[in-house]
Amino acid sequence: MSERLAFSPSEILLLGPGPSPVHPRVLAAQSAPVLGHLDPEFVALMDRVQADLRSVFGTNNPFTLPISATGSAGMEACIVNLAQPGTNCVVGVHGVFGERMVDLCERQGGTVHVVRSDYGKPLDVERMLQTIREQKPGLVAFVHAETSTGVLTPDDEVRAIARATHEADGYLILDCVTSLGGRRMALDDWGVDAAYSGTQKCLGVPPGLSPVSFSDRAMQAARDRPSRCTSWYLDVNLLGGYWGGERKYHHTAPISAVYGLAAGLDLVFEEGLEARFARHVRAARALIAGIEVLGLSPLVETGYRTPMLTSVNVPDGIDAKAVMQHLRAVHKIEIGGGLGSLAGKIWRIGLMGHGARLTSVLRVLSGLGDALQRQGETRDVTEALRMAEAVHDAQDRTDSPA
Amino acid sequence: MSERLAFSPSEILLLGPGPSPVHPRVLAAQSAPVLGHLDPEFVALMDRVQADLRSVFGTNNPFTLPISATGSAGMEACIVNLAQPGTNCVVGVHGVFGERMVDLCERQGGTVHVVRSDYGKPLDVERMLQTIREQKPGLVAFVHAETSTGVLTPDDEVRAIARATHEADGYLILDCVTSLGGRRMALDDWGVDAAYSGTQKCLGVPPGLSPVSFSDRAMQAARDRPSRCTSWYLDVNLLGGYWGGERKYHHTAPISAVYGLAAGLDLVFEEGLEARFARHVRAARALIAGIEVLGLSPLVETGYRTPMLTSVNVPDGIDAKAVMQHLRAVHKIEIGGGLGSLAGKIWRIGLMGHGARLTSVLRVLSGLGDALQRQGETRDVTEALRMAEAVHDAQDRTDSPA
Numbered sequence: 070m071s072e073r074l075a076f077s078p079s080e081i082l083l084l085g086p087g088p089s090p091v092h093p094r095v096l097a098a099q100s101a102p103v104l105g106h107l108d109p110e111f112v113a114l115m116d117r118v119q120a121d122l123r124s125v126f127g128t129n130n131p132f133t134l135p136i137s138a139t140g141s142a143g144m145e146a147c148i149v150n151l152a153q154p155g156t157n158c159v160v161g162v163h164g165v166f167g168e169r170m171v172d173l174c175e176r177q178g179g180t181v182h183v184v185r186s187d188y189g190k191p192l193d194v195e196r197m198l199q200t201i202r203e204q205k206p207g208l209v210a211f212v213h214a215e216t217s218t219g220v221l222t223p224d225d226e227v228r229a230i231a232r233a234t235h236e237a238d239g240y241l242i243l244d245c246v247t248s249l250g251g252r253r254m255a256l257d258d259w260g261v262d263a264a265y266s267g268t269q270k271c272l273g274v275p276p277g278l279s280p281v282s283f284s285d286r287a288m289q290a291a292r293d294r295p296s297r298c299t300s301w302y303l304d305v306n307l308l309g310g311y312w313g314g315e316r317k318y319h320h321t322a323p324i325s326a327v328y329g330l331a332a333g334l335d336l337v338f339e340e341g342l343e344a345r346f347a348r349h350v351r352a353a354r355a356l357i358a359g360i361e362v363l364g365l366s367p368l369v370e371t372g373y374r375t376p377m378l379t380s381v382n383v384p385d386g387i388d389a390k391a392v393m394q395h396l397r398a399v400h401k402i403e404i405g406g407g408l409g410s411l412a413g414k415i416w417r418i419g420l421m422g423h424g425a426r427l428t429s430v431l432r433v434l435s436g437l438g439d440a441l442q443r444q445g446e447t448r449d450v451t452e453a454l455r456m457a458e459a460v461h462d463a464q465d466r467t468d469s470p471a
Numbered sequence: 472m473s474e475r476l477a478f479s480p481s482e483i484l485l486l487g488p489g490p491s492p493v494h495p496r497v498l499a500a501q502s503a504p505v506l507g508h509l510d511p512e513f514v515a516l517m518d519r520v521q522a523d524l525r526s527v528f529g530t531n532n533p534f535t536l537p538i539s540a541t542g543s544a545g546m547e548a549c550i551v552n553l554a555q556p557g558t559n560c561v562v563g564v565h566g567v568f569g570e571r572m573v574d575l576c577e578r579q580g581g582t583v584h585v586v587r588s589d590y591g592k593p594l595d596v597e598r599m600l601q602t603i604r605e606q607k608p609g610l611v612a613f614v615h616a617e618t619s620t621g622v623l624t625p626d627d628e629v630r631a632i633a634r635a636t637h638e639a640d641g642y643l644i645l646d647c648v649t650s651l652g653g654r655r656m657a658l659d660d661w662g663v664d665a666a667y668s669g670t671q672k673c674l675g676v677p678p679g680l681s682p683v684s685f686s687d688r689a690m691q692a693a694r695d696r697p698s699r700c701t702s703w704y705l706d707v708n709l710l711g712g713y714w715g716g717e718r719k720y721h722h723t724a725p726i727s728a729v730y731g732l733a734a735g736l737d738l739v740f741e742e743g744l745e746a747r748f749a750r751h752v753r754a755a756r757a758l759i760a761g762i763e764v765l766g767l768s769p770l771v772e773t774g775y776r777t778p779m780l781t782s783v784n785v786p787d788g789i790d791a792k793a794v795m796q797h798l799r800a801v802h803k804i805e806i807g808g809g810l811g812s813l814a815g816k817i818w819r820i821g822l823m824g825h826g827a828r829l830t831s832v833l834r835v836l837s838g839l840g841d842a843l844q845r846q847g848e849t850r851d852v853t854e855a856l857r858m859a860e861a862v863h864d865a866q867d868r869t870d871s872p873a
Contacts (some may be wrong), residue, residue, distance in 0.1 A: 079512060098478070136539075141704050300701070324678060
């Protein structure tokens with residue numbers, strides 16, 4: 070048969086909710102020669118990846134590793150190992166990914182008490198604490214940086230929920246999909262028992278792996294549970310045997326994806342965690358300054374905005390989808406739309422990992438301004454760019470990212 | 472911080488049970504620019520991958536797609552969607568992967584009737600048929616080509632089991648991890664309801680994805696089941712919404728891995744399925760001719776050997792592990808050892824995908840001969856190579872691979 074035309078994707082600037090732009094070194098790493106999944110060279114790389122993930126998660130948990138599937142499987146791994154028929158669960162829901170946690174707890178036979186806020190509002194921490202005190206749940210879960218809204222839960226609130234959870238003798242699961250690699254994480258200090266993330270956000274690596282971390286206490290719970298974990302693929306008792314000291318064959322790790330993650334982590338530590346976190350904050354502040362000049366406003370109130378993902382309200386009379394299509398078709402930029410109750414009402418602009426920089430901000434502001442003008446709106450794009458640049462440059466590189 | 476030394480893996484000839492050698496075009500595809508998981512260009516690629524997978528699986532099943540995780544997750548996907556508390560299951564076990572199916576059925580609350588044969592022996596088809604007639608199971612499962620032993624179940628036996636399963640009104644799951652892409656598959660003709668595979672065997676793509684296919688009848692069962700599927704990530708009702716016409720966001724697909732799979736499928740169809748299957752048979756026959764000259768014997772009886780993976784008995788007095796280490800260290804070749812009850816008793820030599828060719832055979836024969844001589848055995852390596860080459864060349868390229 071004749072040769073097929075190879076697939077040749079366009080170069081799109083990925084400023085949606087992920088995947089984020091990938092550094093050329095990470096892409097190159099994914100085409101390195103494939104090793105066996107028990108090869109001594111690969112096993113040494115596994116150790117290195119695990120050590121690096123511990124540093125970005127802010128933990129000493131021995132069980133810290135990339136699950137061989139995407140971020141959603143990390144959520145599933147945390148829940149299937151810690152929930153079982155009859156588990157009393159409290160889940161904070163202020164976006165789509167909180168809803169998914171509820172769904173997963175229910176699939177394991179858990180009883181779920183939902184503490185709901187409107188999408189775009191902060192997590193209702195007071196009601197979370199109260200519900201935990203009342204329900205004495207075995208499992209508490211919420212999303213650190215809600216990817217569907219751009220809401221971040223501040224450190225002291227995470228810590229307070231963890232404390233209440235432990236007083237109830239429960240376990241806390243934290244969704245760190247969008248925050249990991251873009252913001253200082255401190256699982257051990259906060260008291261998080263199980264956390265998961267994805268590679269395609271602030272780590273700047275293509276999607277495909279889900280970094281997870283379980284405390285020794287959570288591992289003990291997974292070992293001692295009376296009913297078996299419904300998943301074999303995600304059973305932490307088995308995964309620990311492969312990634313841990315024994316190197317017992319479990320499944321065949323996705324070698325190329327692990328190479329990519331290792332290269333992405335190299336970039337993270339070459340830059341330095343604090344410098345990286347500060348870069349995310351600077352880019353987000355520049356973006357918000359620029360969109361305000363364009364007459365747009367962020368969805369989320371000050372103090373709860375996650376720097377890596379800014380939700381922008383769609384002005385009345387503007388066709389949200391047409392703007393996104395124009396950006397993609399003409400400017401070669403991807404941004405995200407709203408999910409669930411926010412569909413058509415917001416755009417989600419991600420400045421994550423390699424993409425969290427002024428050039429991304431300037432390109433998306435130009436594109437947005439252009440797209441709005443196509444819909445008959447008059448916007449001062451030049452001033453928006455000037456303002457974004459000024460705000461960006463006014464921030465010291467070593468500004469605290471808090 | 473300073474630049475880190477990038478990971479630079481050795482070039483190892485992968486002749487174990489997978490991962491198999493990867494063609495440079497596949498590796499290059501994995502470093503192409505990343506697109507969003509709902510990008511129109513990526514969606515078009517998804518369609519192409521699905522159509523190609525239908526062709527290699529020999530099916531028209533609309534639900535045919537790569538699960539975003541490795542082959543073991545494909546097994547889990549098939550079982551969690553079709554087994555639930557109380558499901559009566561019949562599982563054929565003649566190797567490690569059959570055992571895993573039993574484990575997974577039990578985790579879903581199924582009652583499992585195991586039809587066991589010794590590792591290395593063919594599936595006991597007569598007892599399978601009898602047990603199915605007696606038990607009237609809702610689910611029947613077995614492994615087409617047992618990766619832990621190299622035993623292949625012939626087409627007519629697959630068909631007979633499918634017929635009995637349907638007479639009992641049950642569903643048949645077939646593990647095609649090692650067979651897909653290396654042997655003619657005919658899911659529709661055989662009557663298989665759900666099948667899964669991995670990319671890292673005869674498709675010649677790095678590990679990371681699991682092609683699966685569900686018949687409409689199996690999809691109906693997954694839709695209508697009374698209890699919910701324990702997995703959200705692998706729920707075919709949700710996966711079908713993303714990969715099917717709706718393109719409803721479910722999870723973020725592993726973009727680079729899908730690029731690699733698409734490139735691997737391009738190579739499969741450029742070569743042609745029949746030519747590819749014949750190449751696997753030729754390479755396996757050449758290998759067996761060569762190992763016999765080296766005084767070694769295959770584990771599996773004639774008629775049940777899967778061409779892509781040949782298990783070789785370790786002769787008395789030989790240190791199996793030392794041979795493997797010598798091959799890896801000196802000859803830069805990976806082969807596999809035995810699993811479970813066959814640990815230390817066999818080597819597993821895979822000639823899969825891009826690796827199923829005479830050069831692989833000659834290299835592994837040279838290496839094996841050398842390793843045996845290091846343990847004091849006298850072997851005629853030159854004659855083994857001559858014989859392998861002669862047997863290889865004697866086979867017409869268009870030989871039937873049956």
